[in-house]
Amino acid sequence: MGHNLLKFPNVQEMFKLASEILGYDLLKLCLEGPKSELDKTRHSQAAVLVTSLAAVEKLKDERPLAVENCVATAGFSVGEFTALTFAGALSFEEAVRLVKIRGEAMQAASELTPSGMMTVFYRPDAKINFACHAAEEWCIRKGLQDPVCKVANFLFPHCKVIAGNEEALKFIEMNAEDFGIRRIKHLAVSGAFHTNLMKPAQLVLKEALKQCKINPPLISVHSNVDGKHYRNADIICKNLSKQLCSPVKWEQIMHIIYERPSTTSFPRTFECGPGQSLRTILKMVNAKAWDTSFLVGV
Template sequence: MEAGWDPFGDPADDSERSFVKAACKSVVTVDADLSEGHVPLDPWNDVTFVSLVQEAAREAKEQEEATLKLLAEQQEEEEQKQIEREARRLKLEQQARELAKLSLPERRQKLREREAYTEFAMEAIQQAPAFVAAAAERKSRSRELEVPQPDDPEVALGRAAAEIAAANMGVKINFKTKAEATCPMALLFPDQNSKSLKMLRGLQEFAGARRLRETARALLDFDPLEGPGFQGFYELLRGPEGWLEHTQYCQPVMYITQLAAVEKLRDKRPASLERCKAVAGLSLGDFAALTFADVWDFETGLRAVQLRGELMEAAMLDEPQAALAVAGLTQDTLEELCSQCREQGEVCGLAQRLFADGFVCAGSAASVERLLQRARSTKGCKQVQQLQLVGGCHTSMMQQARMQMFDFLQSLAGSMKPPRLEVYLSCGTKVAAGSSPDWAALLADQLTHPANWMDSVSAMLKDGLGEFYECGPLNQLKGMMRRIDPKAYKATVALDVYSEEWQMRPTGSLPPRWGETPPAASAVDLLAVGAMPAQTSA
């Protein structure tokens, strides 16, 4: 308790005590500041003054350098424009000299040709109203023009004129025959092994893709571009994108990227998207295909994909699983090898048939390891390599996940609508537009039944589909198309989903690079080209 006022004390003593207390408090404050490294600046200290002057001089120098750099860039740009103007002037002078050498009838003929040239150019440009927007935006875009009679000289002249006129506006034209410009088109959606780092970043310039990202951020509780945050020691080994090596995160991000790629196609080639008559998915790609076909909305599909990834991740953690990409062996030979590698209680079988001699095998880790060694030593094997992220998908090892997935999809049965276009599922089933199949059984069985991509592509070609757009990274479906049908390969376009500063490839979800293959190649690319010898080791 604080002592009260002493009537017999000297007031001067109280003042002295107050002064001492204030001094002590000041000393304690200074000591605390010094202990925390906060030393107050002393304007009368020579060292402090010199450091301030040096800092100001450094800032002034940096500002001067930035100004000089900007002036140099402006001067370089002006010089480049001057060079272009001079080149254009010289070209016009050369044309004038050549024209002066001609006779009067020849000059008149040249003028008539030039008028016709201009007329055809304007007519061709009018066929593509999007040129107006392209000229205003000054962006390079790819448009399509129909050429009904390509052998007609007048059409050829108009085509050349349109190409030059469009090039002056920064536009590239893709001329097609009437059959090519009107043929039915299909969208292809790959599986999760096509994932790649920064795959969604290159699509953020499109408003539709940004909306998908924002919607997914709210549902997933993490940004699809940045990931869920630090996941433990694993990320220290794999790098900042190590989270993408987890199936439960990879699958939702792949789903978002696939549909964001559709938004790019909608912006770049709206006429092509109007010709879309069918969609096809490989494994995970089925879910994006159903979203585009309006069977369910984006949010419902994302919840289904998120659950699928979590169930598959849990199944792979519960029991050791593995998968192999094998090329060069027949289906009968590979099935025989799988049966030889199975021991009591183990699973080993075909999970995906990608093309004639390209397969993915999956099952128990021990049996798949034996299959790797046997397939590598089998005559005719061109490539065999272990895959990550897949595990025992499309085998009986996903039975528990299949049951839980079926229950979830069954709860959505009342809200799932008939597709507005044809759907080719990876299980080999074709769903006609307007029909109402048992979606819960089809999508749940996908986890335990083999996927047959080759049959899906063959069915699309048989039904008259002549153009394809792959909506996802790594161009793996296009690579497989080369082995299925070379003509269809030429009509397949892989949509770029990378930004210019992030042209990257994954480092863990796909097999390691083969020594004789360029770094950009992936596992299924190698399967598609079948370029590797049988005895190559990992």
């Protein structure tokens, strides 16, 4: 992870500075693993942040005008910290520190309750919200207190991520056909992110954000919470903590960013990070915008 980026300016220095803040060798973990450690929430979030910003350095080197002419940005979940750093709202050091706190707090919250996340692909007549409500009711009848089962990520038409207690997810999986669900894919995550099961982590991050210097972004940054672009630093501070227990409204962000008259061409879009899932989602939401999108791989 990230080995192809080390030749670009500033990248090795970024990993070194991040490692000093994190207290472990992030570059070594990214390059050598073990994967089981890299996949832990406390490590993976920092790895995603730094490698994504390293991919931006690659874009600066290879296509500097693309960076200079950028007018808007967004990031998925922890990627929002990347977007805010790129836009000048957060310094690199502040972003790494916040993501360290966020990742450790989310890991700890995940260990309190057996929970998880799964992507559901469903028919147009599916009843996803009803399925979540039914799963919570089933958990209550089984003796669970305050069970959680909610849509955690809005991805593209007929596809969402559901998160909650393990028992609730099992109930939905057992009754998938009745709810109009065609296919389910479990995600390799430690807990039910973007639900109320992250409340303990939200409180920790909220306190950390109070000690953080946040600047007005130099370009539009769209929030995961409501899809709107941030107007000031106070809203950034509020939404970054709110985001932990709120669904990621990525599909809505895509509609807002690419809304334009039919006679207006779509802008170039660059996905900078360890993967290509966001570009895949864009194709499902807006195929014409995807035609002018590019992957800046790591």
